[in-house]
Amino acid sequence: MNIEMVDNKTFNRSYERTIKDVCQVIHHAKLEEKDLRPLTQVLYFAEEFPDYKILELDKEVFKCLKESGKLVFRGQKTDKAVLCTNNKTFDIKEAETSNSMLLVPNLKFAEDVPVELGDRDIEEKEIVGVYHEYFELKQIRPRLLPLRNFLKMKPYKGIELEEEDQSGEGYFSTEKLLEVVQASEEELVDALRDVQAFSVNDKWRILDNDYHFRVLSQFLGLVESNSWPLDQVPIGESLSELSALFPDYVLHHIFQIYLEPSGDYTDTGDELFRLVDYKVCRFLGSYLLRPVEKFNLNDFLRTWQDSVPEGMITSLEQLGGLAVLTPDSRPPAIWLLDEEDLPEDFQERFTILFSAKESWTYDEIQPYIKRLATEKQSVNSILTKYSRTSNVNGVRYHSARHGK
Numbered sequence: 001m002n003i004e005m006v007d008n009k010t011f012n013r014s015y016e017r018t019i020k021d022v023c024q025v026i027h028h029a030k031l032e033e034k035d036l037r038p039l040t041q042v043l044y045f046a047e048e049f050p051d052y053k054i055l056e057l058d059k060e061v062f063k064c065l066k067e068s069g070k071l072v073f074r075g076q077k078t079d080k081a082v083l084c085t086n087n088k089t090f091d092i093k094e095a096e097t098s099n100s101m102l103l104v105p106n107l108k109f110a111e112d113v114p115v116e117l118g119d120r121d122i123e124e125k126e127i128v129g130v131y132h133e134y135f136e137l138k139q140i141r142p143r144l145l146p147l148r149n150f151l152k153m154k155p156y157k158g159i160e161l162e163e164e165d166q167s168g169e170g171y172f173s174t175e176k177l178l179e180v181v182q183a184s185e186e187e188l189v190d191a192l193r194d195v196q197a198f199s200v201n202d203k204w205r206i207l208d209n210d211y212h213f214r215v216l217s218q219f220l221g222l223v224e225s226n227s228w229p230l231d232q233v234p235i236g237e238s239l240s241e242l243s244a245l246f247p248d249y250v251l252h253h254i255f256q257i258y259l260e261p262s263g264d265y266t267d268t269g270d271e272l273f274r275l276v277d278y279k280v281c282r283f284l285g286s287y288l289l290r291p292v293e294k295f296n297l298n299d300f301l302r303t304w305q306d307s308v309p310e311g312m313i314t315s316l317e318q319l320g321g322l323a324v325l326t327p328d329s330r331p332p333a334i335w336l337l338d339e340e341d342l343p344e345d346f347q348e349r350f351t352i353l354f355s356a357k358e359s360w361t362y363d364e365i366q367p368y369i370k371r372l373a374t375e376k377q378s379v380n381s382i383l384t385k386y387s388r389t390s391n392v393n394g395v396r397y398h399s400a401r402h403g404k
Contacts, residue, residue: 017042019120037113038120043104046126052103054134056095061085061137074182083137087186090137103129141374142183144191145344148206150180151197155208159247162200171203195340198253207253213287215246215254216280220309223275230311231262231274281308281318289323289336297325297332321367324356339368346372350386354400359390365398 022040026033057065064085065071074089075081083090104125153170156162172180174188181188197204207215222241223233235255242251258280259273266272284307289295305314316325321339326332337356342349353360353368365387366379373379383389387398 016124017122019122022120022122033120037110037115038118039108039113040120040122041108041125042122043102043125043127046128049129052129054101054103054129054131055083055092056134056136058137061088061090072178074178076180079143079182082140082143082182084182084184087184089140089142089182089184089187091140092135092137094133095136096133098132101131101134102127103131141344141372142181142187142191143344144181144183144187147177147181147183147188147191148195148340150177151195151204151206154205155211156200156205156250157208157211171205173202174204177204196253196257198249200249207250209287209290212254212283215250216258216283218242218245219251219254219258220280224309230277230309232264232272233259233275234266234270235259235273236270275309275312277312278318281312281314282322284308285314285319286322286336286338289334292335294333294335297327297334300334317363320363326357337368339371342368344372346382346386350400354387359397359399362396362398 017040019040023033026036061071068086070086072084073081074084081092083092104127107125108123150172174185177188177192178185181191183191192204195206197206199205219238219242222238223230228234238255239248239251255273258276260276262272262274264272281304285304288300288304288307301314301316308314316323322336323334324337325334342352349368349372353365357364362383365383369379369382373382383398386401388401390397390399
């Protein structure tokens with residue numbers, strides 16, 4: 001098999017290659033016809049080129065396209081577009097090449113032509129595009145910051161208010177979220193789980209902060225009033241006792257967040273669960289910090305410990321990525337800084353962090369960075385690039401690369 005290109009801009013050409021022409025070319029090239037496949041493809045330029053773009057796909061993305069037949073570009077008008085498979089998100093960048101890339105539909109390769117010798121044949125193929133630029137893909141983290149903002153538009157505040165609000169504005173199904181959030185479907189579902197969203201009438205919702213506190217407080221009060229051990233909470237009885245106050249789907253959501261199976265059952269067959277200390281303490285700590293600009297650290301620690309069920313122990317480690325503290329200030333202070341509210345841009349995020357606090361230990365700053373880390377870019381490599389490291393009395397601190 002051999003390929004010849006004719007520089008003819010018109011498809012209705014006056015001259016066409018013949019088999020004799022092809023044999024002469026093979027001879028001048030000092031090739032043996034018996035060593036070539038019995039097909040010659042002659043390329044001609046089409047009269048007009050369609051407006052196509054070239055996109056480079058790696059093997060994994062190409063396999064996804066072949067199996068599912070689906071790749072999706074996502075982004076609103078003001079966004080830089082991304083490409084999504086069912087489980088990954090890719091940035092799209094324009095690249096240049098010094099070589100000319102020709103787009104030739106139905107061009108045959110050696111494996112498409114039988115090896116057996118036969119009479120030589122000629123097929124004409126049209127070149128429908130010449131390219132020096134193409135788009136290449138780079139896997140990125142999904143851009144999830146807008147997700148929380150969309151869900152905050154209509155937080156769930158109780159069934160009474162749900163019945164009053166008959167409008168469809170501000171409610172998002174999975175399909176609608178996929179139209180406005182730059183993430184693959186699997187990544188979106190994982191993110192909805194991380195932000196503790198739940199589904200009501202096929203629309204994704206998050207609990208209003210005060211309503212969340214109200215439901216959790218009633219539940220913890222029920223545990224205390226029945227003197228249930230924190231690792232032996234009967235799920236069925238809890239649901240029965242609280243169902244007159246809250247919808248079952250809200251109670252199931254709260255139970256899913258704060259309970260995990262203990263593996264035991266009551267004598268009546270009611271499954272027993274244990275309260276997850278970390279999640280209970282973390283939410284109650286954030287609830288105390290949310291209304292105030294700053295909290296005296298010592299006062300906060302006392303109030304926080306008093307707010308959790310007896311038997312639970314609060315620890316500042318439970319507030320990683322949620323609160324900033326300055327134990328050496330006078331007086332020592334703590335305030336809310338939720339990692340989920342920070343921008344995804346590295347430089348913008350570090351600017352906010354170092355404005356809030358000039359120097360951080362690794363344990364303090366790591367929770368604010370780990371969500372941005374990838375297999376190719378660890379937390380340490382991110383810190384190396386965007387912060388300056390110093391050592392004080394054997395403790396490593398991270399601060400802004402360019403001091404004030």
